[in-house]
Amino acid sequence: MTDAIDAVDQPTPRRKPKEPITTIGGRQMKPSTLMMGYGYDPVLSEGSLKPPIFLTSTFAFENAAAGKRHFEGITGKRAGGAEGLVYSRFNGPNQEILEDRLAIWDGAEDALSFSSGMTAICILMMAFVSQGDVIVHSGPLYAASEGFVARVLSKFGVTYVDFPAGATREEIDAVLAKAKAQAEANGGKVAMIYLESPANPTNALVDVEAVKAARDAALDPSVTPIAIDNTFLGPLWQRPIDNGADIVCYSLTKYVGGHSDLVAGSVSGAKRWMDPVRALRNTMGGIADPNTAWMLLRSLETVELRMQRAGENAAKVCEYLRSHPKVEGLGYLGFIRDARQQDIFDRHCSGAGSTFSLFIKGGEAESFAFLDALKVAKLAVSLGGTETLASHPASMTHLSVPDERKAALGITDNLVRISIGIEDPDDLIADFEQALAKV
Numbered sequence: 429m430t431d432a433i434d435a436v437d438q439p440t441p442r443r444k445p446k447e448p449i450t451t452i453g454g455r456q457m458k459p460s461t462l463m464m465g466y467g468y469d470p471v472l473s474e475g476s477l478k479p480p481i482f483l484t485s486t487f488a489f490e491n492a493a494a495g496k497r498h499f500e501g502i503t504g505k506r507a508g509g510a511e512g513l514v515y516s517r518f519n520g521p522n523q524e525i526l527e528d529r530l531a532i533w534d535g536a537e538d539a540l541s542f543s544s545g546m547t548a549i550c551i552l553m554m555a556f557v558s559q560g561d562v563i564v565h566s567g568p569l570y571a572a573s574e575g576f577v578a579r580v581l582s583k584f585g586v587t588y589v590d591f592p593a594g595a596t597r598e599e600i601d602a603v604l605a606k607a608k609a610q611a612e613a614n615g616g617k618v619a620m621i622y623l624e625s626p627a628n629p630t631n632a633l634v635d636v637e638a639v640k641a642a643r644d645a646a647l648d649p650s651v652t653p654i655a656i657d658n659t660f661l662g663p664l665w666q667r668p669i670d671n672g673a674d675i676v677c678y679s680l681t682k683y684v685g686g687h688s689d690l691v692a693g694s695v696s697g698a699k700r701w702m703d704p705v706r707a708l709r710n711t712m713g714g715i716a717d718p719n720t721a722w723m724l725l726r727s728l729e730t731v732e733l734r735m736q737r738a739g740e741n742a743a744k745v746c747e748y749l750r751s752h753p754k755v756e757g758l759g760y761l762g763f764i765r766d767a768r769q770q771d772i773f774d775r776h777c778s779g780a781g782s783t784f785s786l787f788i789k790g791g792e793a794e795s796f797a798f799l800d801a802l803k804v805a806k807l808a809v810s811l812g813g814t815e816t817l818a819s820h821p822a823s824m825t826h827l828s829v830p831d832e833r834k835a836a837l838g839i840t841d842n843l844v845r846i847s848i849g850i851e852d853p854d855d856l857i858a859d860f861e862q863a864l865a866k867v
């Protein structure tokens with residue numbers, strides 16, 4: 429009897445998770461290996477091989493002292509910051525595992541997840557700008573990013589200076605000088621250099637190494653971070669931190685999520701750059717929800733496989749399309765014709781991606797005939813999913829862009845935007861062949 433009571437009273441020993449490892453036999457493990465386990469130990473969750481989805485709005489403290497300690501960390505009354513989980517607007521187990529794994533892909537110290545790519549980008553920018561500041565950005569940007577700078581931040585006294593994606597070091601120097609003068613006149617600073625490479629839909633690449641050299645020469649690198657939207661080639665084919673960027677952001681909706689079944693975003697970089705972004709996310713909300721974070725953990729296990737296959741498929745499809753009599757040209761990073769762009773590609777990219785522009789001989793009518801005849805590829809905006817998608821930027825995503833700007837960006841009526849998926853490449857070629865026959 430007493431034995432039974434004693435057994436019940438015996439506190440169960442707290443099971444300790446194993447320390448995560450990143451090396452084996454003196455070897456640094458690759459991200460594709462770490463995606464299966466890093467940051468999660470089944471011992472914490474009844475042995476469940478996969479992390480459960482933690483649907484909770486708040487987290488219980490072990491005792492009052494632990495609660496006090498946590499809030500001392502948050503408020504800065506104790507150095508070292510807050511540890512542990514407290515409330516689901518700030519963090520959660522699924523999001524923390526996801527963020528640890530996203531940081532691995534980018535070679536970053538820290539990462540933050542968001543409810544969409546645009547939430548990530550807007551909170552990132554807002555975390556660094558004050559009234560009078562200037563943002564320098566490459567152009568074109570994803571339309572909503574460009575709009576946020578030009579139409580939203582402008583309401584708070586933030587101005588911008590932009591430069592074309594392919595700009596040379598000299599051109600970037602001139603733009604930074606102009607931005608510096610503008611910031612001084614407005615009583616502010618150059619708050620951020622924000623890049624997107626390759627640019628959509630031109631696929632023009634930004635020379636991140638040249639931007640870093642120009643920034644280091646003209647501005648204080650501890651004040652003006654270089655951020656880059658790496659949605660089109662990351663995390664596999666471009667690692668901008670290696671080229672001198674400080675902050676990398678993503679629409680995880682695209683290749684990282686990869687199944688066209690979720691919307692999410694992320695920002696990664698050194699802790700010192702992430703801390704203000706985290707603080708603003710804590711205030712505003714916008715963290716990815718637990719279910720989406722879990723889906724992304726699933727996606728990260730296959731991101732390398734999927735991107736490799738999509739990249740190989742795109743190379744085969746583009747090889748077929750390049751000599752087709754009804755094709756005027758291709759905007760594909762595997763067939764760069766400009767020597768300077770090729771040089772940037774060779775220094776920054778390890779693959780040509782699977783999103784490209786197809787220029788069909790003719791105009792809107794011919795493009796529509798092609799799009800309407802596709803049987804495997806689906807007619808939809810977005811990119812980076814398992815399935816092949818095709819769209820017509822001039823009449824869809826870029827319909828509201830003024831004609832003059834469309835012409836400057838090369839968004840013509842015969843441009844079809846294609847994102848190749850992981851289907852069988854010969855089936856895709858057969859689909860494009862029969863659709864081009866209908867043009």
Ligand SMILES: *Cc1c(COP(=O)(O)O)cnc(C)c1O
Nearest residue numbers: 544545546570657659679681692
């Ligand atoms: C889709 C996209 C975004 C926006 O991401 P959402 O997840 O849709 O909010 C930002 N940048 C690029 C390059 C994109 O393709």
